[in-house]
Amino acid sequence: MSERAIAVLTSGGDAPGMNAALRAVTRAGIAEGFRVIGIRRGYNGLLNKDVFDLKLRSVSNIINRGGTVLYTARSEEFNTPAGVKKAADSCRELGICGIVVIGGDGSFRGARDLSGQGIPCVGIPGTIDNDIACSDYTVGFDTAMNTAMEMIDKIRDTAQSHDRCSVVEVMGRRCGDIALQTGIATGATAILVPEVPYDFEKDVLGRIRAAQSVGKSHFVIVVAEGVGGIDKLAHDIEECTGIESRATVLGHVQRGGSPTIRDRVVASEMGSKAVDLLKQGIGNRVLAVQNGKIVDLDITEALSLERKFDYELYKTALKISI
Numbered sequence: 549m550s551e552r553a554i555a556v557l558t559s560g561g562d563a564p565g566m567n568a569a570l571r572a573v574t575r576a577g578i579a580e581g582f583r584v585i586g587i588r589r590g591y592n593g594l595l596n597k598d599v600f601d602l603k604l605r606s607v608s609n610i611i612n613r614g615g616t617v618l619y620t621a622r623s624e625e626f627n628t629p630a631g632v633k634k635a636a637d638s639c640r641e642l643g644i645c646g647i648v649v650i651g652g653d654g655s656f657r658g659a660r661d662l663s664g665q666g667i668p669c670v671g672i673p674g675t676i677d678n679d680i681a682c683s684d685y686t687v688g689f690d691t692a693m694n695t696a697m698e699m700i701d702k703i704r705d706t707a708q709s710h711d712r713c714s715v716v717e718v719m720g721r722r723c724g725d726i727a728l729q730t731g732i733a734t735g736a737t738a739i740l741v742p743e744v745p746y747d748f749e750k751d752v753l754g755r756i757r758a759a760q761s762v763g764k765s766h767f768v769i770v771v772a773e774g775v776g777g778i779d780k781l782a783h784d785i786e787e788c789t790g791i792e793s794r795a796t797v798l799g800h801v802q803r804g805g806s807p808t809i810r811d812r813v814v815a816s817e818m819g820s821k822a823v824d825l826l827k828q829g830i831g832n833r834v835l836a837v838q839n840g841k842i843v844d845l846d847i848t849e850a851l852s853l854e855r856k857f858d859y860e861l862y863k864t865a866l867k868i869s870i
């Protein structure tokens with residue numbers, strides 16, 4: 549009897565912990581008697597049949613590495629009905645009876661469409677943005693935040709030495725979670741996120757002046773990518789307050805680096821759980837962290853949910869950052 553095969557791919561922006569997830573899929577898959585196939589460069593690899601066998605030792609020494617050894621891509625061809633059909637045909641030709649898709653929302657839409665074509669897919673939320681509505685947590689978020697925190701701590705050293713204001717942009721696409729949490733962790737005087745509209749006079753200048761009035765002489769303003777405009781912000785702060793200001797975009801440094809223990813463990817648990825579902829022939833599911841537990845949900849339902857921002861935590865940040 550020929551072995552049944554499951555496959556794994558990483559898609560969209562890479563995130564630290566993706567390797568830990570695909571390692572867990574490989575090891576759990578082999579333990580369950582599957583042949584495990586790695587698909588290179590996301591859905592493109594499925595369309596081009598760019599695949600290879602993953603053995604127990606193929607995934608050695610990767611749990612500690614950022615990025616993804618499977619490479620990743622955003623595929624335009626796959627985003628068409630013809631592309632999805634071609635990908636499903638590839639799966640049948642390759643003997644793939646289920647796929648674990650590690651990525652974000654866009655990747656899950658692909659997993660849903662492929663499940664609709666009879667190829668069971670299970671999604672694992674892998675993105676630094678923490679912007680998957682159904683899950684309290686996405687693999688990569690913790691590492692990215694820790695990287696951002698470390699970078700902002702360094703920026704703060706120099707801001708303090710020069711009595712300056714540093715305006716720092718962090719990633720997150722349309723989600724303000726990285727900004728909110730790193731802003732709290734670095735004592736930012738103001739945190740600007742796309743979920744909360746801001747008024748420059750009150751929410752930036754007002755907060756700088758209030759902090760100044762109680763003896764603060766250097767300031768860090770953390771701005772989410774979804775708000776942007778930090779060069780102008782730094783310029784306007786300097787013009788209005790006379791405080792020398794600098795702008796820094798942290799950028800892709802936040803996407804790399806060795807994953808934290810949280811990312812490694814959540815990724816490992818999810819990888820193993822994804823295999824459990826595929827073993828039962830269950831597809832069109834996405835894994836999520838809810839109230840500290842790993843659960844699985846219907847992908848269509850998961851994609852229809854609206855992301856909730858933590859306004860309580862935001863209010864706390866405003867209260868204590870002075």
Ligand code: F6P
Binds near residue numbers: 720
């Ligand atoms: O989704 C992860 C992310 O890093 C976002 O925070 C950011 O908006 C985007 O990807 C950047 O994409 P790219 O690497 O294609 O520039």
